[in-house]
Amino acid sequence: MKQFYQIAATVVLLLALAGGIKACKVIKEYSYSYSYNDFAKSIEDFDIDRVEKYLGKGYKATSETGKDRQLITFANPATSTGRDIISLLLAQGADINSKYILTSTDYLGNTTGTYESSLLYHASEGDIDAVKFLLENKANPDITINPDNKTSLMIAARKGEQKVVQLLLDYGADPNMVDINGCSALNFAYYSRSSVVIEALENAGAKEVDHYCQF
The missing domain is CATH 1.20.5 (Single alpha-helices involved in coiled-coils or other helix-helix interfaces)
Incomplete structure (x- = not known):
């Protein structure tokens, strides 16, 4: 007993x-404090379980945070989890071409801001997997940075990113668009001195712009 x-x-x-x-x-x-700012933090931290909880609680994937950014812009397509999160948000109506303000400070302490998109950023980083994923999901290959009107193709050409340039061209990027200064992707390719990038652009129909360009 x-x-x-x-x-x-x-x-x-x-x-x-x-x-x-x-x-x-x-x-x-x-x-846990549920809010759109915390939702964005969950996306940024690759916490896919919590992202699914937010969506399950009715939080809108199309909403902006207190930082005036669409939630999808916090996701990083350079990782498999980041791509899974983006897929979840896209299924709920998020815009893959959403822009956000990216600020930078020069050596004098002056702060400037440009409107970036995920494609523009990852093209500049030469991240081929991220760029491919974004293009496969209908990212606009000709989306521009404000206020200077540069495209992902121009940025990748300037940096000599051969694979990114070719991928953008394969997805229909216009090789003859010009920025606010009248410079094309070919001008930027000349600056990078990448013969492979120059050849890829010329094969795609790029024409030389006789214009003084500031890089």
């Missing part, structure tokens, strides 16, 4: 512990 009571007491203790753990999880879940 004594052994029976010991076993019963152990069972009761285990059940209490299990209940306590469950209660802690519930408390943690409800104490």
Whole structure:
């Protein structure tokens, strides 16, 4: 009989512990501050489980955060988890061509901002997997940075990113668009001195622009 009571007491203790753990999880879940800024942080941190919870709670993938950024711009397509998160957001109506302000500070302490998109950023980084994923999901290959009107093709050409340039051309990027200064991707390719990039652009019908360009 004594052994029976010991076993019963152990069972009761285990059940209490299990209940306590469950209660802690519930408390943690409800104490979490749900907001669009926290939603963006979950995206930025590659926390796909929490992203799914936000979507399940009715949070809109098309909404902006307090930073005036569409949620999808916080996702990083350079990683497989980031691409999975983007796919979730796109399925809920997010715009893959959303832009956001990217600020930078020069050595004098002056801060400037440009309107970037995910494609523009990853093309400048030479991230071929990210660029391919974005283009496959209908990213506009001719989307421009404001205010200087540069395209992903111009940026990649300037940096001599051969694979990115060819991929953009394969997805229909216009090799003859010009920026606010009248310079084309071919002008930027001359600057990079990449003969492979120059050849790829010329094969795609790029024409030389007789124009003074500032790089």
